[in-house]
Amino acid sequence: MLRILQIHHVYTMQVGVVRSRLQVDSVDPALDLGITMASESKKKVCVVGFGAIGTIYAWLLDRSGEVEITAVCRSNYASLTEHGVDIESSQYGDEKAWRPKRVFQTVQEAADIDYDYIIACFKTLPDLEPTPAVLGPLVQRCQTFVLIQNGIGIERDLQEAIPQATIISGCAWIDVTLVDNYRIMRHGGINRLVTGVHPPLPSTGDAQGNLRLRGDAALRQLEELWKKGGFEPTITSNIVAERWRKNLWNAAFSTLATLARADLFQIYAKDAWEINRPVAEGLMNEVVTVARAIGITEELLPSSAVKHTVEFAQAAYSDPTKGKPFKPSMTVDLEAGRPMEVEGIVGSVVKQAKELSIAVPRLETTYAALKLLQRGIIEKRSNSAR
Amino acid sequence: MLRILQIHHVYTMQVGVVRSRLQVDSVDPALDLGITMASESKKKVCVVGFGAIGTIYAWLLDRSGEVEITAVCRSNYASLTEHGVDIESSQYGDEKAWRPKRVFQTVQEAADIDYDYIIACFKTLPDLEPTPAVLGPLVQRCQTFVLIQNGIGIERDLQEAIPQATIISGCAWIDVTLVDNYRIMRHGGINRLVTGVHPPLPSTGDAQGNLRLRGDAALRQLEELWKKGGFEPTITSNIVAERWRKNLWNAAFSTLATLARADLFQIYAKDAWEINRPVAEGLMNEVVTVARAIGITEELLPSSAVKHTVEFAQAAYSDPTKGKPFKPSMTVDLEAGRPMEVEGIVGSVVKQAKELSIAVPRLETTYAALKLLQRGIIEKRSNSAR
Known part of the structure; x- marks a missing residue:
């Protein structure tokens, strides 16, 4: 239990820092809607959790040619850095030895730059490691979090930790697996990703305001990137x-x-x-x-x-x-x-x-x-x- | 599944035999209440399932000096025949290397004589081996069955197979275990055995008749034997x-x-x-x-x-x-x-x-x-x- 307590401690400290920063940010409308500002350069996307789900949605973004993927992965770190991953998709075609732009083993290493999106594809274990604790120093590096994960209420701990962040939430109906010791990503014929902006906390007093607008803009831009990569997510208003x-x-x-x-x-x-x-x-x-x-x-x-x-x-x-x-x-x-x-x-x-x-x-x-x-x-x- | 089917087959044939025999018996009132007739000689009791529960209740009967215990046991057969079992009871005292009069590995071997009581202390698995199938040829050797077992409705399959049999049913609240590879039976301070006559099937048309009388007589006699062994069961009418x-x-x-x-x-x-x-x-x-x-x-x-x-x-x-x-x-x-x-x-x-x-x-x-x-x-x- 010691390990968990330590993480909680670190997490609480980080959240304090993040809260202050975001409270300052939120008085600047340009920064609030800043998501569309850096369009000349490539979008920076960090995917945390690089299992089958993380791999395919990162790859489909990468195919747009307009993003730089940073991957944070544990089990498949060696495989991904040494061999890359062979994509075999009956729907999107094959690619040999695909590699994200950057691959790290820890969120600490990945927290060296700011990101346009952080995509969370790890297992949600709020009873063990709340999402803000898993993301660690990354929570300070981004305003838009995309949670492609299972379950109900999985946005809660992140939302409570960073009330001013935009949270895009997604349910994936997809038949994809990593096989051959993480070296091959095999995808069948199904891929339905239903995504929407998670409603801001009532306490932010911003249900119809800046947060919602920024969320919609971030989701539209993400949809565009995926479309350019050949994949169309399903957008839902709920x-x-x-x-x-x-x-x-x-x-x-x-x-x-x-x-x-x-x-x-x-x-x-x-x-x-x-x-x-x-x-x-x-x-x-x-x-x-x-x-x-x-x-x-x-x-x-x-x-x-x-x-x-x-x-x-x-x-x-x-x-x-x-x-x-x-x-x-x-x-x-x-x-x-x-x-x-x-x-x-x-x-x-x-x-x-x-x-x-x-x-x-x-x-x-x-x-x-x-x-x-x-x-x-x-x-x-x-x-x-x- | 073949094994189970075979047991079912054997069981069905046996039940046919038992039914005919019991139907003949039931016209003879002396035989119906015959439980009290052979009082000069020792009572013959067969205990099937010689785990901790079977061991202690058999031993407590044996201590009456008026019964001959036949044990049918699987796992502890070798131990029981070679070493016997050391009894360690804080309530009833100790006894070194107690042995039942006869010890067998199978019900077939034990079915060489008639019994006054067959006491079932094995696990009830009606979905795998109904009680009449476990008892096998023993069902023809007795009219009074004592079920000291767990659960609800555990009498049902035996009762349906032999409607004219007397079934005494018992719930044991007891802290007893076999340890040292079956060589020691260790008993703490608790022993409450609630027993009663299980109500005859409505279809026998005998709810208040001979079966009930025979059941009460059999239970009273069993109670007396246990009392002579130093143990008093709790008799219930329900x-x-x-x-x-x-x-x-x-x-x-x-x-x-x-x-x-x-x-x-x-x-x-x-x-x-x-x-x-x-x-x-x-x-x-x-x-x-x-x-x-x-x-x-x-x-x-x-x-x-x-x-x-x-x-x-x-x-x-x-x-x-x-x-x-x-x-x-x-x-x-x-x-x-x-x-x-x-x-x-x-x-x-x-x-x-x-x-x-x-x-x-x-x-x-x-x-x-x-x-x-x-x-x-x-x-x-x-x-x-x-």
Whole structure:
């Protein structure tokens, strides 16, 4: 636990610095909308977390010819610096040995310049390392953060730490993996990235003001860059609703698969599905109920999304002779002894339900068990680090 | 799966034989109440499953000097025949190298004589091996079965297979373990065995008749034998209610601990208990709700039992510096890759709730995950047996 406490300490100090700086910045309107000012030179983009998701969205930006990518990566640092990554995409074509302009192992090293965008593609673990702590000194180097990550409420800690920052949030529906020890990025035919500006904190008093304008401008520019790279993101005016919709899948299948160490074929196996169906649908219905209570309307997240999610999974996973067994990333993390995204996927929903006095018995049950598993993982890692 | 199918086949054939025999028996009232007839000679008792529970209750009978124990055991066969078992009980004293009169590895070997009682102390796995299948040819050798086992509805398959048999059912609250590779049975200060005659099937048309009388006589005689051995069981007129009461603990703590691979200290850890408490209480309240619906009144199972169960566990497990970590047997089974008593502890409650259209969202969720884990265990064992 010592390590975590230290990070928190460093983080708190940094946030203090950042807050002061941003409060000064925010009196200068030119700087507030400054995102469009440096158009002659290449945009500086730092991607933190260079797994499959980080790699493909960085590469698609790089293809615009108008950005310089700085990558911060841990596991694949050696591979990326020595060999680069071979891109194999049925949709965007192939590229041998692609390399970001700069590759670093730590956020400290990457914090040597200012950035137009910082794109976060790492796992969100607010219970272990809040996003501002993971970004470290980078939070002082940028005003626009793009979070392409899983879960509900994942923007909260960054938003609270830097109320004046623009946060663009994105949900990726994509089949992309790194294989051959990080040397190959393999992408199938799906790529739907739904992005939107995350609403500013009410306390900034800026819901319709400068922050919103700056956010829209930053998102439009990012969209343009991706388009020049051959990829078109889907822009939404309500990214919060989209996150809740995507979380239906995770709240039902990631939790059940993880508690049971099962793959999706096993969940959909004929005699198992009879037992699992009411649980999966029940978990999703609880998510929809909480979403309604925080103002996500039937129009934004239709109740029929539950049925569609079940049927979508059923089409993919009811015949084990077709396709390979699929385990959600939460399950893979557990089996590898790595912390899981329990908070973003379940904890944040349970927390909101509690605040609103909504009964979520199924989510509460999976959350309790997953949280105990998470504690076990953290304890084991902290013991082995000693 | 082949092995299981074969057992089912053998079992079906045996049940046919047993049924015919018992139907003939039941026209003879002397034989029906014959339990008290052979009082001159020693009572023949066969104990199937010679773990800690089987060992202590067999030993306490043996101490009466009026029974001959036949033990059927797997894991500890060699140890029991070669060394016997050293009894260390703070309550009943010690005994070196106690041995049952006869020790066998299989039910087939033990089926060479008739018994006054067959006491079942093995794990109940109705989804894998129904009790009549485990007992095999022994079911033809006895009219009185004593089930000292966990769970709800565990009498069902035996009762259905032999409607004319007397079933005595018992819930053990006891701290006993086999240690030193089965050579020592260590017993602490607790021993409460609540026993009662399980109600005959309505279809036998004998709820208040011969079966009930024979059951009461058999239970009284068994009680006397144990008393002569220095132990007094608690007799109840409603063992079904007692089973539901005992299942509160298992439905809450065994399930949660198993899904999380946690011990009770971890469940009660201060920051974890906040999350676990509503789940544990919620699971128990669901059990009480189903119990009510099947006619177990507030008097038989007071709602306050939930609070008492929580407080009992809290007293034992809120201070990890006191005592050793405790994992429920279901958790131990999972970690050892052995099938778990999911059906008796959760499945049977969920099934009854479904029949009565009662919502049990928490039990349903734990059941789905545990059942998937159970399938995983069975699959792995069947693969490794090939």
